[in-house]
Every structure is written in C-alpha cells, then in structure tokens.
Amino acid sequence: MSAVHVAGVSKIFNQGTPKQVDALVDVNLTVEAGDFVSLIGPSGCGKSTLLRLIANLLEPTTGSVTVNGKSSAQARLDQDYGMAFQQAGLFDWRTVAKNIELPLELKGWDKEKRRARALEMLELVKLPEFAELYPWQLSGGMQQRIAIARALAAHPQLLLMDEPFGALDEMTREYMQGELLRICRETKTTVVFVTHSIPEAVYLSNRVVVMSPRPGRITKLIDVDLGRDRSEDTRNADAFFHGITAVREALRGTHADHANEVRGVEDR
Secondary structure (H helix, E strand, O other): OOOEEEEEEEEEEOOOOOOOEEEEEEEEEEEOOOOEEEEEOOOOOOHHHHHHHHOOOOOOOEEEEEEOOEEHHHHHHOOOEEEEOOOOOOOOOOOHHHHHHHHHHHOOOOHHHHHHHHHHHHHHOOOHHHOOOOHHHOOHHHHHHHHHHHHHOOOOOEEEEEOOOOOOOHHHHHHHHHHHHHHHHHHOOEEEEEOOOHHHHHHHOOEEEEEOOOOEOEEEEEEOOOOOOOOHHHHHOHHHHHHHHHHHHHHHHHHHHHHHHHHHHHHO
16 A cells, blocks of 8 residues: 555646636656655745645645545544644744644643653654753754654654755755654655755655646656665765756756747747
8 A cells, every 4th residue: 555646636726717826737646655755846836735735735626645545634634644844833832842742632642651752752853851942942953853753753654844954054954864864764654755955855765756847747756776774975976966967857857848838838
C-alpha cells in the first residue's frame, strides 16, 4: 500500500469567475512508504497547493487523493500525518515541551504519557535541556527542530513539509537537512517536502518531482541515488552534482515549454 496516491488531480480556484486560477492540472503521483520525495518548480506552480491537497487542507476540483490507503479526509481525522511549515508556528506562551505535547492533548493522551513522549522527542531532535524554555528563547533552527518534534509526536507515518528551512541561513539550513535525514531514518517516516532549492531537493530525496509553471503539472520524476547515509561528503560527490544538473535541466525544460506555449497563444 502506497503512503500517498494522487490520481488525476486538478485544482481550480474561483472556478467560473473572472478571477479563476487553474493551479494544478491532471496531477498523478505515488509516494511509497519510506520515500523522501521533494516537490520543486517555479513560484506559483502549485507545489504547496499539492501538499495541502494531500493534507486535506484543500479539496481537489477533480481527481482523488489517498493517504495510507484511505481518503485524505479520513487520514487527517486519524492524524496519519504531521506537518511542518516555513515558520515554526510554535505558541510563545507554551513551553517547548508543552508545544510538543499539543497534538497529543488533542488526541486525548493523559498528562504523564504526553510528558514522556515530549521528552522522548526532545531527545530525538537533540534538545532535551530546553524543555522548560519558551520558543522565543530559541534560535530559528532550534525552533524548527521543535516544530519537527511536534509534527512527529503522535507517531505519524507521513510528514508533510512546506519549505521548513527557507528562512534559515545557509549553514543552519545544511545542518537542519542532516538532522531531518537522521530523524526520518530513525523514525522510518515517509516525507513529502516542498522546496525552491535544487541542492536541497537532491541532497534530501530519493526522488525529485519537477513541476511546470502554472497550471502545475508533473513534468519529470528524477530518481536520486546518493545512498542511505548522507553526510557533508555527499555534497562533494559526483552523483550529487549529476543530480543537481538533472533537476536544473528538467526545470529549464519546463520553462522553455511554457514560454513556447505562451508564444503560441500570442501568435494565434
């Protein structure tokens, strides 16, 4: 059973009005359990829209989305996935531990079990000494680690991430990429990850999904074989640079195809 299955999905906003926006057209994608799949494409291509459709934060105009063999709506109700965004989204009035406990409170876990799980997650993200501090007392990178810990607290099989490292400086970003891979390896979590960064997509993923300018379509699936255990040495490997080149060329191809389509419309 696949972790995510997107079949013939299109998404139109403001359908039938002068403000209609065709965001996605005929998107088909399967993510297997244990995959780390990155979505990449130009701004406005529908990457985040696709992620939100998987999360059932939006409904498709046509097509279907299943998560762990069930409808995306049921998967959301069952809390089959966790989410992390570009902003950590932590509550400043709750301690770090209490922020991690929040999804467990919503699931009705008792106080002792919530606390134990929060401390376990803090060990996982290597921040156990910060349990009683508040988010505003932490750096941006530390806040994102807490956000990931919160997203994983309820044992989800799937993690959905929308540019979670986009606001971080380059050194912190690379460190967080390594931490994310370590955490996902230890928890055996499937990940769908939105990014604008080609090196980030290649470094993290076993498959990169390249999308076209709006209306968004999947134009190419690129397999990445950098091995299971990736490190700083991986960034200097020939396979890493080959992966970057493959993704860059695929993105250039989508831009060229889009430009030709636009010229064709203008010429008619």
